[in-house]
Amino acid sequence: MLKVDNLHVHLDTSDGIVKAVDGVTFSIEAGETIGIVGESGSGKSVLAHSLMRLNPEPPATYPKGKVYVNDRNVLQMNKKELRHLRGNQVAMVFQDPMSSLNPVFKVGKQLIEGIQAHRKRPKKEAKEKAIELLRDVGIPDPESRIDSYPHQFSGGMRQRVLIAMALASEPKLLVADEPTTALDVTIQAQVLDLLKQIQHKYGAAILIITHDLGVVAQLADRILVMYAGRIVEFGSTQDIFYRTAMPYTWSLLRSIPTAGAKRRLIPIDGQPPSLIHPPKGCNFEPRCPFATDACRHIDPDLEPRGDGHQAACILSASEFESIKEEVASS
Amino acid sequence: MFQKKTNVLALCILSLIVLATITAQWWLPFSPTNIDPEKRLTAPSFDHWFGTDDFGRDVFARTVVAAQVSLAVGGIVALFATVIGTTIGLVSGYFRKVDFILMRVIDGFLAFPALLLALALVAALGGSLINIIIALTLAFFPVMARVVRSATLQVKNESYIEAARTTGASHFVVITRYIFPNILSPVIVQSTFIFAKAILAEAALSFLGVGVDPSTPTWGSMLQEAQIYLTIAPWYSIFPGLGIVITVLALNLLGDGLRDAFDPHQVKRKPRTKVA
Amino acid sequence: MLQYTIRRLLSVIPVMFVVSVIVFMIVHLTPGNPALIILGEDTSPKAIADLEEQLGLNDPLYIQFFNWLSQVITGDLGTSVYSERKVTELIFSNFRPTFSLMSLSMILLLVIAIPAAIAIVALRKTVLDPIFTSVSLLGVSIPDFWLAILLVLGFGVALPVFPVAGYVPLTEGMGAWLYHLLLPAFVLAIVEVGIIARMLRDSMLESVNQDYTKTALAKGIKEREVLVRHVFANALIPTTTVLGATVAGLLGGTVIIETLFTIPGIGQLLIDSIHRRDYPVVQGVVLFIAAIYVLVNLLVDLLYTFLDPRIRYD
Numbered sequence: 001m002l003k004v005d006n007l008h009v010h011l012d013t014s015d016g017i018v019k020a021v022d023g024v025t026f027s028i029e030a031g032e033t034i035g036i037v038g039e040s041g042s043g044k045s046v047l048a049h050s051l052m053r054l055n056p057e058p059p060a061t062y063p064k065g066k067v068y069v070n071d072r073n074v075l076q077m078n079k080k081e082l083r084h085l086r087g088n089q090v091a092m093v094f095q096d097p098m099s100s101l102n103p104v105f106k107v108g109k110q111l112i113e114g115i116q117a118h119r120k121r122p123k124k125e126a127k128e129k130a131i132e133l134l135r136d137v138g139i140p141d142p143e144s145r146i147d148s149y150p151h152q153f154s155g156g157m158r159q160r161v162l163i164a165m166a167l168a169s170e171p172k173l174l175v176a177d178e179p180t181t182a183l184d185v186t187i188q189a190q191v192l193d194l195l196k197q198i199q200h201k202y203g204a205a206i207l208i209i210t211h212d213l214g215v216v217a218q219l220a221d222r223i224l225v226m227y228a229g230r231i232v233e234f235g236s237t238q239d240i241f242y243r244t245a246m247p248y249t250w251s252l253l254r255s256i257p258t259a260g261a262k263r264r265l266i267p268i269d270g271q272p273p274s275l276i277h278p279p280k281g282c283n284f285e286p287r288c289p290f291a292t293d294a295c296r297h298i299d300p301d302l303e304p305r306g307d308g309h310q311a312a313c314i315l316s317a318s319e320f321e322s323i324k325e326e327v328a329s330s
Numbered sequence: 331m332f333q334k335k336t337n338v339l340a341l342c343i344l345s346l347i348v349l350a351t352i353t354a355q356w357w358l359p360f361s362p363t364n365i366d367p368e369k370r371l372t373a374p375s376f377d378h379w380f381g382t383d384d385f386g387r388d389v390f391a392r393t394v395v396a397a398q399v400s401l402a403v404g405g406i407v408a409l410f411a412t413v414i415g416t417t418i419g420l421v422s423g424y425f426r427k428v429d430f431i432l433m434r435v436i437d438g439f440l441a442f443p444a445l446l447l448a449l450a451l452v453a454a455l456g457g458s459l460i461n462i463i464i465a466l467t468l469a470f471f472p473v474m475a476r477v478v479r480s481a482t483l484q485v486k487n488e489s490y491i492e493a494a495r496t497t498g499a500s501h502f503v504v505i506t507r508y509i510f511p512n513i514l515s516p517v518i519v520q521s522t523f524i525f526a527k528a529i530l531a532e533a534a535l536s537f538l539g540v541g542v543d544p545s546t547p548t549w550g551s552m553l554q555e556a557q558i559y560l561t562i563a564p565w566y567s568i569f570p571g572l573g574i575v576i577t578v579l580a581l582n583l584l585g586d587g588l589r590d591a592f593d594p595h596q597v598k599r600k601p602r603t604k605v606a
Numbered sequence: 607m608l609q610y611t612i613r614r615l616l617s618v619i620p621v622m623f624v625v626s627v628i629v630f631m632i633v634h635l636t637p638g639n640p641a642l643i644i645l646g647e648d649t650s651p652k653a654i655a656d657l658e659e660q661l662g663l664n665d666p667l668y669i670q671f672f673n674w675l676s677q678v679i680t681g682d683l684g685t686s687v688y689s690e691r692k693v694t695e696l697i698f699s700n701f702r703p704t705f706s707l708m709s710l711s712m713i714l715l716l717v718i719a720i721p722a723a724i725a726i727v728a729l730r731k732t733v734l735d736p737i738f739t740s741v742s743l744l745g746v747s748i749p750d751f752w753l754a755i756l757l758v759l760g761f762g763v764a765l766p767v768f769p770v771a772g773y774v775p776l777t778e779g780m781g782a783w784l785y786h787l788l789l790p791a792f793v794l795a796i797v798e799v800g801i802i803a804r805m806l807r808d809s810m811l812e813s814v815n816q817d818y819t820k821t822a823l824a825k826g827i828k829e830r831e832v833l834v835r836h837v838f839a840n841a842l843i844p845t846t847t848v849l850g851a852t853v854a855g856l857l858g859g860t861v862i863i864e865t866l867f868t869i870p871g872i873g874q875l876l877i878d879s880i881h882r883r884d885y886p887v888v889q890g891v892v893l894f895i896a897a898i899y900v901l902v903n904l905l906v907d908l909l910y911t912f913l914d915p916r917i918r919y920d
Contacts, residue, residue: 054824056815058731079829087826094824099817103916104839114825149915165825438624441896441903443858446876450629450892453880454636530749534862537751538877553752557866560755561763571752579747586743 001205002028002051002090002173007065009046012058016276020046022229023065030172033199033206035216035237037252038226041272044209045095047226048177051207052086053077069173088118091166095178097158101150107134107161108146114168133164136201137194156187163194167202174198176208180215192219213256217241225249228273228283231302235309245311245320247290254328282314289327290315337587343580351397360388362395362547374565381565383555389566392547393573399548400577403459403532407466408525415471416517419478420505424486433479439472445531452540459542466531470524477520481513488512515592522585526578533574549574607911607918614907621900626678629893630671633885657687683890688882693890697872703773704864704871706783708856710791711798715852719799723806723841727814728833738807745800751862754793758866761789773869790867794859798852805848809841816840846910850903857895 009021020043028034038044049055051067053074067074069089077085094100102110111130112123121129127146134142137160150158159179166174176195180188196219199206210216216223216237223240225233225248233246244250254266270287273279279286285295294314302310305317313320354362359377365385374381380389422432439447451465485491486509494508535541536550544551549570556566641657662670677684683693726738762770768789774782813819814837822832861873868874872891879887911917 052824054820083826083828085826086824092821092824094817094821096817100821102818102822102836102840104843104914105836110822113822113827117826151916162821165821168825434620435624437621438628441621441625441900442628442892443854443895443899445858446861446892446895447628449861449876449880450632450888451635453888454632454885526747533749534751537749538862538865540880553755557755560759564759564763567752567755567759571749571755574749574752575744575747578749579744582743582747 001030001070002207003066003068004047004051005066005068007047007050007067008063009043009050009055010061010063011046011055012061018275019229019278020060020275021050022275022278024226024229024231026224026231026234028173028205028207030205031199031203032222033208033220035220035223036207036209036226037211037213037216037223039211039268039272041275042226043229043275044226045177048092048175048207048209050074051173051175052090052092053082054086054092084118087114087166087171088169089171090173090175091169091171093159093162093166093174093176093179096182097155097162098182100162101158103150106147106149107153111146111161111165111168114165118169129168130164133167134161136167137161137164137198138190139164155183156190159183159187159191160194163191163198167198167204170202171204173205173207176206178210179208181210181212188215195219213240213252225252228278229275230283230312231310232284232313233311234302235305235311236307239305239307239309243305243309243317245305245309245317246313247288247315247320248284249311250324251287251289282312290320290323334587334591336583337591340580340584340587343576344584347397347577347580348401351394351401354391354394354398358388358391358394360391362387362391364388364391373563380569381563383552383563383566384559389552389569392552393549393569396547396549396552396570397573397577399459399542399546400529400532400574403463403466403542404525404529404581406463407470407528407532408521410463410467411471411474411524411528412517412521414467415474416478416510418471418475420482420509420513422475423479423482424501424505424509429479432475436472436475439468440476442469444469444473444527445534448531448535449538449540452535457535457540457542459546462532462535462542465535466528469531470528474517474520474524477516478513481516482509485509485512515588519585519589519592522581522588526581526585529574529578529581610911610917611908614904618900618904622897625896625900626675626893627671629889629896630674632892633889634667634670636885678893683893684886686879686884686887688879688884688887693887696875696887697890697894700870700872700875702775702871703869704860704873706773706776706787707791707794707860707863707869707871708853710784710787711794711856712853714791714795715798715802718795719802719806722799723803723810724834724838726803726807727810727837728830730811730814738803742800742804745797748797750793750797750859751866753796754790754863754866757789757793771868773867773871787869790863790869794856794863797859798855801848801855802845802852806841806845809844810837813837813840843910843914846906846913849909850899850906853902853906854899857899 004024004026007021007024008019011018011020022043024047026034036044036047046055046060050062051069051074062075065075069085072081074082074085101107108127108130111133112126115121115126115129131142131146134145139145139157139160145153150161153161163179174195179195180191183191192215195206195208198204206219208216208219213223220237222234222236224231225240225246227248233240233244233249235243239245240249241253244253251266251268255268268287273283273286279296281296281298282288282291282300285291288295292314298314300312300314302312305311315323365387366382367385369382370384372382380393383389383392418432418436422429422436442450448462448465448469451468452461455461455465491504491508494504499508532541533548533550533553536548537554539554541550542548552570553567556563556570560567641654641663645653645657658664662673665673681694683697685691686693686696689696722738726735729735758770761767769786770789772786774786776783810833814833818840819832819836822836823829860871861876863869864871864873865877872894876888876891878884879891
């Protein structure tokens, strides 16, 4: 239902053109959950916003590529078509629940606004629908909470309100941009649980964007690893975790804590590359523990690793496997 | 501060005005006080660029010379209001105990529209240059005191101030060496705006006839004299006003430019977007 | 919220006390003998002594102050030396035109500034925005009396559309009232329009970049509606804080505008009294205007807390 084809997004800044998304291709089937993982600055949020064309223009431009939602190219839609897309076919849950709700309006009003945006109905009916949505996302006593202002909710509850808002028109795709980053660890688990239930009830596809592989491990069917505006590894969650084929993903996995495992966490050295003047060879080469001289000249494309698993690295799966232990111990 | 084109432009205009009015007596073709009864209220011409007034005096010469009073009053008021306001603001922001009393007094002063306070003071004191400066200083220092106080309150909590205190620096040293340099930018910006407002207020007072002794030309008093001849000699009302507008505009432009230059949060025309 | 309201109401007391000290001192700063100044050089010593007695000038300054203050609190602002009428009476008979002028000004101000700011923000990516910024800067740099002169020249002399002087009370018909008041009210408003519109624009531009704006757009709501509803509602709150300063500007401006357009309001009363050295009236008018200003600031502060639900429900 969503197809992103060779998408390029550029940001025109005073320092030069930032190639925030540099040729990304992937698709999502109905009801599927996909995770996009990357460090901050990898272009994952810009990519997510592009799906609804929500990046402010300027500075954003879309020089190349297509984004199909139900076979219609989002990047060529006019204002009216975009409005019909946003919130209706594709809905979004933003990162910071503290600032994503308008502080001066009651939660109910903001919910009803979303409900009425795509299907006009009597006010009473819209209000009932709003209450039902709040109940669905697990807000206790929704009949009275509907008249509360955002600041009267806790962070986790606000994120639930935002999810309820996203569900207002029962969208086919829910884009969640770091939905748990701003929340406490215990609340994070609850929100992820909620997303799962929602998917079950509403049957929506979910695209979840995060810097935390742990978040997508339990939720996603497939994972897309982004680095410097590109997809560097792509595969089923099993592939990504157990058949890692790209040094960056491998480094990411080593930098997250795993339950029960008593091992040292190893941060990834260095900074992501400049997206204005990317390195000539592989983007990850300057930070890559596996890098060879060849990596400085060759910019690898995504290559199949079997079973829909793809990785962008000059090392083949077997080569990578054989030197992994050696690098890990050094 | 010189990176912005508008700052450079504003400074150029101001320098030009200052230079022109200070050296006026050496280059003006007519004396501003030269009376010529045969040339009463003549329209702008090649000889008299801005026309003549009801005594046949050259309006251009008077407009140029009038800048002296405006700039002197504005500059001195800005200086005095800044010194007094900054001192009060620093003391008030730094010492909690006097803060309450000082701020009630400042609130009392701020309860008057500035022009009205100045008007009442000049009415009571009498309309001399010194009294106008006193009145306008009293009208404008409270704003500066407020600005400096809030800036001081912010800076006071920074860790380097605490560090200075723990090394045994006296209150005086902390205020003058550590806090003052860090609040300088709002002070400079605000004093530029006070400069501009003081020029406007002085002109208004002169226009209302409670300003400087009328024998000295000022933009405000010229406009007052011109008012009755508005229909027959509009140029007499236009040029002194233009003098005010250009000077005040340059000062406001400078103030805005300085504020932008000092404020790191300002949004640039082309945003430096962080890719998230 | 209630606690804040009470605290804010109580804070008026010290401010008004300081205000009355300042107003009292203004007249007693006058160099020389006030009685002599009021009556003129060639008055008999007896007349001067009488007036000194009447004004209580022989008592110590603090006694004079508390005597005066206790009178003021009971609503007695003294008697005009010039017309021998009660100062309160003079103020109230002159306040109606001033109130008319200021109300009309305020209406014009909001009617011009709000749509202007919204339009500027809607068209922020066009050349209109830098033009507006320059015009608003020009607005605060023009002396209001000079702008008045130019407008009189334009609409009173060159194109005689509006009368350039006089005042007709509202009781004599809305049309005549508006006809006489429109030009002065416009002049009074225009300087403040720049300030309010600029403030509103800045706040709206800040609000446009907030996450909740993106949320609203992501819901599929029209950009124009998002601007008017979400962005404007949020920008209105910080803008109310400058409303107080706006009223101060209008109050200060009325003095000049009333003189220029010969509107018999308290501004003209003040200027006339200054020229007549009628100090009780000067004192009374200045105190009255300051009191109004303090009251307006109080209302603005309370309005602010009322508009912002984050404060209202705390």
